[in-house]
Amino acid sequence: MKKKAAKHRILILGASGFLGSAIYKELCPYFNTFGTYCTNNTTLERNKHFFQYNILEDDIYEILDIIRPRIVISALRGDFAAQFIAHKHLTEYVVSEKIKCIFLSSANVFDAYSKYPSYEHDKTLSNSIYGHFKIKIENMLLRLPKKQAAILRLPMVFGSGSPRILEILQNLTEKTPIEIFPNLIMNVTTDTKITQQIHYIINRNKSGVFHLGSNDLVHHDDFIKEIIKTLGNHKPLFKHVYTTNDDRYLAVLPKYNTLPKHLQLVSQEILTELNIS
Numbered sequence: 001m002k003k004k005a006a007k008h009r010i011l012i013l014g015a016s017g018f019l020g021s022a023i024y025k026e027l028c029p030y031f032n033t034f035g036t037y038c039t040n041n042t043t044l045e046r047n048k049h050f051f052q053y054n055i056l057e058d059d060i061y062e063i064l065d066i067i068r069p070r071i072v073i074s075a076l077r078g079d080f081a082a083q084f085i086a087h088k089h090l091t092e093y094v095v096s097e098k099i100k101c102i103f104l105s106s107a108n109v110f111d112a113y114s115k116y117p118s119y120e121h122d123k124t125l126s127n128s129i130y131g132h133f134k135i136k137i138e139n140m141l142l143r144l145p146k147k148q149a150a151i152l153r154l155p156m157v158f159g160s161g162s163p164r165i166l167e168i169l170q171n172l173t174e175k176t177p178i179e180i181f182p183n184l185i186m187n188v189t190t191d192t193k194i195t196q197q198i199h200y201i202i203n204r205n206k207s208g209v210f211h212l213g214s215n216d217l218v219h220h221d222d223f224i225k226e227i228i229k230t231l232g233n234h235k236p237l238f239k240h241v242y243t244t245n246d247d248r249y250l251a252v253l254p255k256y257n258t259l260p261k262h263l264q265l266v267s268q269e270i271l272t273e274l275n276i277s
């Protein structure tokens, strides 16, 4: 048995979700890891490391007081107003207990800038409710002492079990159209890479704003077509969605707060990973 690092009790908010559960699996053998789930789940109910938590009904302090984590990873979805309050209480706890928060943010914090890809120090600006909400939480965390917050901006996440790939597979089986955005230029990542990156950020006690997308850019339509090729011999139907006449960027490129080479990625690695899984 690997010896768990005594210094870290880690709480993952949203540990039953796509990314939360991948992060839980990665960290669990090394740290004393706990997680929350929201939807009733008989398997998780029996797991002493999982707590049922609904941002609409429960007070986050109760869970924090029981678990007393040194690091909280926020991988939640749900009602934005309730999430905002939960994160407000969480940041108060982070300050009072001198612990650290790792927040999964999104490339959408830049969705009002369409002409260029974005870097860590760029000013955030969003036209969407989702992007606005992520910016509000980011700003709250950016007011914490620097060492106590890590903001991870993620682009679209693919991976063999990801909701995006499962949806494509479902479209292929049901012969329904797959949405592609021909004008969208983006970078991408996988759950596998994100979990390794988070593990590194914890081990090395890194903080600040991270852009965890691939180093290269792809057109959404080309990338989805490449993904479909890795999934077998299909005859896909496409629905072309044009949101603007011009090319639009939604990309979070790493430049200033970079991780070691083996933790960076290029989009081809995602296709290779899908090909062999």
Ligand SMILES: NC(=O)c1ccc[n+]([C@@H]2O[C@H](COP(=O)([O-])OP(=O)(O)OC[C@H]3O[C@@H](n4cnc5c(N)ncnc54)[C@H](OP(=O)(O)O)[C@@H]3O)[C@@H](O)[C@H]2O)c1
Pocket (backbone or CB within 6 Å): 013, 014, 015, 016, 017, 018, 019, 020, 036, 037, 038, 039, 040, 053, 054, 055, 056, 074, 075, 076, 077, 078, 079, 104, 105, 106, 107, 154, 155, 156, 157, 158
């Ligand atoms: N996936 C991506 O492509 C992507 C890209 C950029 C950023 N992100 C960010 O990464 C984070 C995780 O995303 P994900 O794709 O892993 O999401 P997900 O699979 O939908 O998981 C969301 C988690 O939040 C929990 N949750 C939902 N409603 C809740 C509520 N009312 N109270 C408490 N917990 C609630 C869910 O619990 P139950 O399932 O048990 O109900 C689940 O554990 C999100 O903050 C998202 O914005 C994701």
